[in-house]
Amino acid sequence: MRFFLAALSLATLAACGPSVAAPGSLADVKEITAPAEDTQLLAVLSYASWCGACKALDPKVEAVRASQAFPGVEFFALDYSARDREAYFADAETLGIAQTMREIFPEKIKTGQLYLVDRSSGDIVGTVSQSMTEADITAAIQAALS
Template sequence: MITKTTKHLLTALVLLSFFGISQANAMEAAEPKVIGLLFYSDSCGSCKVLDPKIETAKNDYTTEPILFVTFDHSNAGSKNQAALLADSLSLGKIYDAQKKASGYMLLVDPKSGKVITKLTREMSEDDIKAAFNSALKS
């Protein structure tokens, strides 16, 4: 005979195993198809124009396989962190080639490591979305 306590324990185990599996499945992330590298600095005029456009456009791509990364060049500490992040993502060559500049986003193919396109302040939000869509298709 199953006691009330045993029944509660079984229910708890079922719930724990369900939520454990659900969380594990939710944490399984797909490999990014595109990496968006934003080169940013607090003092950059182009960043102040481009960043809001990108932030708004990104809202339409939250479920797409695009990894958005910001390399912040605002100060020595954030530059060091940006360099470490680039190296950890195996993007050190692309990062180094930018000479710690700011005010644009590069869309990169993570498999080949090649730059697909460059997004600049002159682009509209629609242009940015079109670039995201094009990069996702390539």
């Protein structure tokens, strides 16, 4: 009888689903679109599915993004999983930051960093690495906005 009640409880919880939706992943977004007109700051993850730093950083960024509103900030991932430089820079062009990304990666694209890019100037105004805490990431984004 206890087994039946336990199974019934689990089935009921599963049917109701979680009370708070789990954050997604920047890397799950496969199509890059142009930023909104009022976007001031681009938070761009240089990502690859095989990158250990990316696997550590992406969930932290998603947790920060899910827990805070950052008016004027849009989050994107430039996916380098297939090691296709042209596709990577084509997506950067869609965001309006191809020149910036080509300058920081003239020969070899590096992954595992979140770049905070001022949309009007194209300058990188901050970086976020896997060693940073969620509080550090939040502070870096807020500092880049000011």
